[in-house]
Amino acid sequence: MTERPDNLPATSAEPLGSTAVAPAGAHEPAPTTPDTPVLQVREGLLEIPGELTLHHGGRLGAVRLAWRIAGPANAPVVATLGGISAHRRVYSTEAPQSGWWHDVAGPGLAFPVERLRVLSFDYLGGSGETTGPRGAAAFPSISSYDQADLLLRLLNHLGIKSLRAIIGASYGGMVALAFGERYPDRVAQLIVVSAADRTHPMSTAWRAVQRRMVRFAIDCGRPQEGLQLARALAMSTYRSPEEFSARFGGTPRAGEHGFVFPVEDYLMARGADYATRYQPDGFLCLSESIDLHRVDAGRIFVPVTAVAVREDQLVPVADMRAMVARLPHAKLQEISSLYGHDAFLKEAEALKPIFAKLSGARE
Amino acid sequence: MTERPDNLPATSAEPLGSTAVAPAGAHEPAPTTPDTPVLQVREGLLEIPGELTLHHGGRLGAVRLAWRIAGPANAPVVATLGGISAHRRVYSTEAPQSGWWHDVAGPGLAFPVERLRVLSFDYLGGSGETTGPRGAAAFPSISSYDQADLLLRLLNHLGIKSLRAIIGASYGGMVALAFGERYPDRVAQLIVVSAADRTHPMSTAWRAVQRRMVRFAIDCGRPQEGLQLARALAMSTYRSPEEFSARFGGTPRAGEHGFVFPVEDYLMARGADYATRYQPDGFLCLSESIDLHRVDAGRIFVPVTAVAVREDQLVPVADMRAMVARLPHAKLQEISSLYGHDAFLKEAEALKPIFAKLSGARE
Numbered sequence: 019m020t021e022r023p024d025n026l027p028a029t030s031a032e033p034l035g036s037t038a039v040a041p042a043g044a045h046e047p048a049p050t051t052p053d054t055p056v057l058q059v060r061e062g063l064l065e066i067p068g069e070l071t072l073h074h075g076g077r078l079g080a081v082r083l084a085w086r087i088a089g090p091a092n093a094p095v096v097a098t099l100g101g102i103s104a105h106r107r108v109y110s111t112e113a114p115q116s117g118w119w120h121d122v123a124g125p126g127l128a129f130p131v132e133r134l135r136v137l138s139f140d141y142l143g144g145s146g147e148t149t150g151p152r153g154a155a156a157f158p159s160i161s162s163y164d165q166a167d168l169l170l171r172l173l174n175h176l177g178i179k180s181l182r183a184i185i186g187a188s189y190g191g192m193v194a195l196a197f198g199e200r201y202p203d204r205v206a207q208l209i210v211v212s213a214a215d216r217t218h219p220m221s222t223a224w225r226a227v228q229r230r231m232v233r234f235a236i237d238c239g240r241p242q243e244g245l246q247l248a249r250a251l252a253m254s255t256y257r258s259p260e261e262f263s264a265r266f267g268g269t270p271r272a273g274e275h276g277f278v279f280p281v282e283d284y285l286m287a288r289g290a291d292y293a294t295r296y297q298p299d300g301f302l303c304l305s306e307s308i309d310l311h312r313v314d315a316g317r318i319f320v321p322v323t324a325v326a327v328r329e330d331q332l333v334p335v336a337d338m339r340a341m342v343a344r345l346p347h348a349k350l351q352e353i354s355s356l357y358g359h360d361a362f363l364k365e366a367e368a369l370k371p372i373f374a375k376l377s378g379a380r381e
Numbered sequence: 382m383t384e385r386p387d388n389l390p391a392t393s394a395e396p397l398g399s400t401a402v403a404p405a406g407a408h409e410p411a412p413t414t415p416d417t418p419v420l421q422v423r424e425g426l427l428e429i430p431g432e433l434t435l436h437h438g439g440r441l442g443a444v445r446l447a448w449r450i451a452g453p454a455n456a457p458v459v460a461t462l463g464g465i466s467a468h469r470r471v472y473s474t475e476a477p478q479s480g481w482w483h484d485v486a487g488p489g490l491a492f493p494v495e496r497l498r499v500l501s502f503d504y505l506g507g508s509g510e511t512t513g514p515r516g517a518a519a520f521p522s523i524s525s526y527d528q529a530d531l532l533l534r535l536l537n538h539l540g541i542k543s544l545r546a547i548i549g550a551s552y553g554g555m556v557a558l559a560f561g562e563r564y565p566d567r568v569a570q571l572i573v574v575s576a577a578d579r580t581h582p583m584s585t586a587w588r589a590v591q592r593r594m595v596r597f598a599i600d601c602g603r604p605q606e607g608l609q610l611a612r613a614l615a616m617s618t619y620r621s622p623e624e625f626s627a628r629f630g631g632t633p634r635a636g637e638h639g640f641v642f643p644v645e646d647y648l649m650a651r652g653a654d655y656a657t658r659y660q661p662d663g664f665l666c667l668s669e670s671i672d673l674h675r676v677d678a679g680r681i682f683v684p685v686t687a688v689a690v691r692e693d694q695l696v697p698v699a700d701m702r703a704m705v706a707r708l709p710h711a712k713l714q715e716i717s718s719l720y721g722h723d724a725f726l727k728e729a730e731a732l733k734p735i736f737a738k739l740s741g742a743r744e
Binding site for chain 1: 437522581582583585586587589590592593594596597598601603606607610613614617622625626628629630633638639640641642643644645648649665669672673697
């Protein structure tokens, strides 16, 4: 496996090019021993020449893809893809909280960053540095196949012949499945958490209402408030009734309009935070992309480890079982988690054995 | 059991006072035999003197309560209370579709309207003829205890010493429990479908988002659109993932903004219909009242038959079991239904045996 140097301009806060980051942080570099290898972090913007023809028929020109790879030089590469709010920064040793997988991936955590290189990118159509609808009058519908195509271009650009695995959760799991169907020779296995071969109509119902809310708010000239409400609703679907029951059984407080309930304060605070960090039109695009997702499980010949969460309201365990029955080479692991659909962000211990196999000396 | 004539002004489309309605309809009166007794329908507006002090501390003056009673003269009276969208017209032989329980109650249907008198009323704070927030600058928070108090006043007004039962589903079940706790000598038993002694925080989450949506839309000067969106979301919580999976697995259509999904068309159509028939502020008041509901199950000494629906997303079967464990005299019946929380509107066959016991010649 080789890598070409990356000469594209930097667009993120982190410096472009090869940066040695010690596990203990930039200010106090830890000694580099075999046990604490230097983590290389590289970021870049891949400019894609010409025009892309998208899965649902739209076209996009001048697409730029923001990517990041972090890990020990020459370690096997694992593409790691999260939900529609995730981005290229999977983990960071310099600013741990800036990584979307900070509870799971990092030095000493469940995901062995010391033995694998983690590749990721900002999704097409989202709120990150990759091309998205921001400011555009119209933007085409994006498929999980389109994201898979961009990942292929990224592998070609970086000279990565084959990925050790794609770990995809939620929307990332859909992209992993799309990639596995199209490019089986470029990935050895898929680990798919809380994502199926098609979207459940009940979860489409909840997302469709979210999109309607955002569009209504845009139409009223108050887009961020619509995004706040949509995210508040989304948060309730990401977690389990059991968690909410344990956390939010308290009494309501008097508010400006009648009573405000503990769970309401929580959801609105999460929504407000989200609305400061994401774009309404990027949210609309990727939310729709989830609902458009449909792959042919019978044609995915890459081995798949599917992880289903029994408390997941968005991806029912029955849908995961049905997909695994259709996949030619798959095994299913069912776990229980108070965090429901968000389990992949939280359940480090349950996921750890799966990651341990990835970094074994098989290659 | 006696009844006084009602001399209050009519407010509904149906004529006030005693009206003989033949089961087969007004235009073709069926012969009155012992098997097809004449159904008496009476409606009225009860004007409550003075000021009401409400459970949550607010006050309301000049309250008017719109009520309806239908059934054979001198038959036992059953108060029948539905969800926050229900109203005093439980069933109608003249215009069957105008009754909110039209799939369950009516001549020849599961609920034996030939042998019981059905009493109901428009909820305080809703969109019906009973006093509500319509047009008011502010309206107090309403408790299920307040509805129970109004039912007591109605019984006194009509000279009904004791109800054979209260059948309450969803919000109506909460009102039944509140009544049972406060006025055990005025009702022989409660039949409570899909309602517990307290509200689950996950269902509060979904309703809180609905209320925020409506208030946002009011603030934008487009209240009916907010109500449409809120109802669209509510509808998804009333049904089960299994039903949506069976009905809405089809492909999306191209719309003005990207794709529109089958379940989205359904929800928006239901929401649009709702928004033409209900008031945003009435919705806000009763939606909040659900979330404020909390009764002391240990102090409800009236016998309770609780009916729980395993697929109910709003009232988990675990909450119904926990309530039944706290109730001094209760039995639990669990049913399965594709209709989830809406099962009480649809599952006539499952409910029929419970109703049959009610109309037995025990009294």
